[in-house]
Amino acid sequence: MKCLLVEDDRALADALVNALGDGDWLVEQALTGQEADFLVRTEAYDALILDVGLPDGDGTRWLAAWRDDGIDLPVLILTARERWADKAAGFSAGADDYVTKPFEAAEVLFRLHALVRRSHGHAHPIIKVGELSLDTHTQHVTLAGRPIGLTAQETRLLSYLMHAAPRVVGRTELSEHVYDRDHEPDSNVIDVQVSRLRRKLGAWRIVTRRGQGYHLVADASNPS
Incomplete structure (x- = not known):
């Protein structure tokens, strides 16, 4: 999974990048709303972590503008503002969740x-596809x-x-959501990694369309 972190506090951003990396997330960063605006309109992300107090x-x-333009990725707001009115403003702008500072990275x-x-569309933290299970935490x-x-x-x-199952996932989508944009793989890399998964899980579990x-x-x- 790939996340965009929009946070201008470099120490906090570094801590979050480390925590998310330990959770097998790929993290790209933006320091300003304008930089984030360019990235969410040109790149694919699975989620966005957005600080409220940005320099610009x-x-x-920024979030309200993205929602108005149909950008619907999940957004988690970070802020030091604890008043209900501030939280209401975040949710009204289109936030999906809200965390106040200070917080635990976990x-x-x-x-x-x-x-x-x-x-x-998964409510339970354990995602299952047949006998295959993924603990999302x-x-x-x-x-x-x-x-x-x-x-x-x-x-x-x-x-x-597993998150997408049983939907067919194209190579371009995998490239955008699973690999860093600065190190996007060629098709052979994806083929090799899928082959390795098949050896470990059983070849029939991953079908090529x-x-x-x-x-x-x-x-x-x-296998349909």
Whole structure:
């Protein structure tokens, strides 16, 4: 999963980047609303963490403009403002959740996972596709109750496919949501990583749809 962090406090931003990275998130950063505005309109993200007090205007103003233009990714607001009126303004602008400073980085991570999970239609923190399970809080994967050892990149790739299942996910979408925009993979890299997942999980679980992409299936007898 890939997140855009819009925060001008560099110390706080660094702490969040480290925490999110430990949770297998790819994090891109913006220091101003204007920089964030360019990125959300040109790049694909699974969620956005938005500070309210930005150097070039209130974060809720930028958020309201994005919502007006149909940009609907999940947004978690960070702010030192604790008044209900300020929280109401954030939700009215289109925020999905709200965390006040100071906060624990782990809380942000939990809330972010919940936002993305719900955006894909999953209420429970454990996502299951047949015997395959993903704990969205810990990013641990099990198959029939047995832990599966995956690399960080394999975990991000599988997590995205599991969130999207049973929908077919195209190569471009995978490239945008699973890989850093400064290190976007060629098609062979995705093929290699999918092949590694198939060896670890069972080849039939990840079906290739020619000209469309990949999707996870729950039952070997019904790969549709």
